Amino acid sequence: MTWKSHSVRPPRIAVWLISLFAMAEEAESILGDLLEEFSPLASKMGARSAQKWYWRQTIKTVPRLAGFGFRTAPWMTISAVAGGFLLRRLVGPLVGSAAFAALERYQDFFAHHIGAYLFFASTGLDIEHLITFLLIGFVVAFAAREREMAATGVLALIFAAMAVIACVYLVIRFGYIASLWRLTWYFADSLAIVLAGAIVRTHRLTARSRRRAA
Amino acid sequence: MRDRDYLGEFEHVVILALLRLKDRAYGVTVRQEIELRTDREVSIGAVYATLDRLERKGYVASHRGEPTPERGGRSKRFFRVTADGAEAVSRTHRVLQSMVEGLGFIRSYA
Numbered sequence: 138m139t140w141k142s143h144s145v146r147p148p149r150i151a152v153w154l155i156s157l158f159a160m161a162e163e164a165e166s167i168l169g170d171l172l173e174e175f176s177p178l179a180s181k182m183g184a185r186s187a188q189k190w191y192w193r194q195t196i197k198t199v200p201r202l203a204g205f206g207f208r209t210a211p212w213m214t215i216s217a218v219a220g221g222f223l224l225r226r227l228v229g230p231l232v233g234s235a236a237f238a239a240l241e242r243y244q245d246f247f248a249h250h251i252g253a254y255l256f257f258a259s260t261g262l263d264i265e266h267l268i269t270f271l272l273i274g275f276v277v278a279f280a281a282r283e284r285e286m287a288a289t290g291v292l293a294l295i296f297a298a299m300a301v302i303a304c305v306y307l308v309i310r311f312g313y314i315a316s317l318w319r320l321t322w323y324f325a326d327s328l329a330i331v332l333a334g335a336i337v338r339t340h341r342l343t344a345r346s347r348r349r350a351a
Numbered sequence: 352m353r354d355r356d357y358l359g360e361f362e363h364v365v366i367l368a369l370l371r372l373k374d375r376a377y378g379v380t381v382r383q384e385i386e387l388r389t390d391r392e393v394s395i396g397a398v399y400a401t402l403d404r405l406e407r408k409g410y411v412a413s414h415r416g417e418p419t420p421e422r423g424g425r426s427k428r429f430f431r432v433t434a435d436g437a438e439a440v441s442r443t444h445r446v447l448q449s450m451v452e453g454l455g456f457i458r459s460y461a
Contacts, residue, residue, distance in 0.1 A: 198396025
C-alpha cells in the first residue's frame with residue numbers, strides 16, 4: 138500500500154500549470170504542500186480521487202496566482218502590456234506590407250495558381266497575424282520576468298475584448314454577421330500570446346532547475 | 352496609520368488559524384485547520400494569496416524550513432503573526448463585538 142502511494146504522482150499538467158503561474162519561491166511552497174497532502178490522500182482514497190482533489194486545488198489556485206502576480210507588480214505588468222500594444226502598432230503594418238510585397242513579387246506564380254493566391258490572401262494572412270502575435274507574446278513574456286503569464290494573459294484578454302467589441306459593432310452597425318466568424322482567428326491570436334508566455338516561462342523554469350542541479 | 356484597517360473575513364480566519372497552530376503553521380496545516388473548523392473546502396492558492404497579502408501589510412512574517420523528502424525535496428514556508436497582526440485581530444474583534452452588542456441575535460437566530 139505504501140509502495141503504491143509512492144508510485145502515484147500528481148497530474149503533470151496540473152503541476153506545470155501551477156509552476157507557470159506561481160513565482161519561483163511560491164511555486165516551491167505550494168507544490169510541496171500539495172504533494173505532502175496528495176500522497177496520504179492517494180493511499181487512503183485511491184489515485185483517482187487524489188488526482189481529482191489535486192486538479193480541484195489547481196483550478197482554484199491558478200486564478201489566484203495570476204491575480205497575485207499582477208497585483209504585486211502592477212507597473213511592471215502594465216509596462217509589458219503597453220509595450221506589447223506598441224509592438225503590435227509597429228510590427229502589424231510591416232507584416233501587412235511584407236505580405237503584399239510577396240504577392241506582387243510572385244504575381245506570375247499566383248496568376249497560374251489561383252488556389253494558392255486565395256489561400257495566401259486569406260488564410261495565409263491570418264497565419265502571418267498569428268505568428269506576429271506569437272512574437273509579441275515572446276517579447277512581452279521576456280520583459281515581464283516572473284510574471285510572464287500575468288502579462289501575456291492581460292494582453293491577450295485586452296486584444297480578445299477589443300476583437301469582440303469590434304465584431305459586435307460591425308454586426309449591429311452594418312449587419313456584417315460574417316465578422317463573428319473572424320472571432321475564431323482573433324481568439325487564436327490571443328491564444329498565441331498566452332502560448333508564447335507559457336513557452337518563455339517553461340524555458341526559464343527548466344533553465345533554473347538545471348542551474349540548481351549543477 | 353492602520354487604526355481603521357480591519358481584517359477581511361478570510362484574513363481574519365487565516366490569522367486565527369496561525370494563532371492556533373503557533374510554530375506549526377505552514378500551508379498544509381493552515382489549510383487543514385481552516386477546513387476542519389469551518390467545514391468548507393479551501394484551496395491552497397486562497398491560503399497563500401491571503402498570507403502574502405497579510406505579510407505585505409506587516410501582520411504576518413514567514414521563514415523557510417528545511418526541504419523534506421515527502422514534499423519532493425521542497426521546503427516548507429512557516430508563518431507567524433506579528434505584533435501588528437495580533438493588534439489587527441483585537442481591533443477587528445472589538446469592532447465586531449461593538450456591532451453585535453445589543454442585537455441579541457444569538458437568542459433570536461439560535
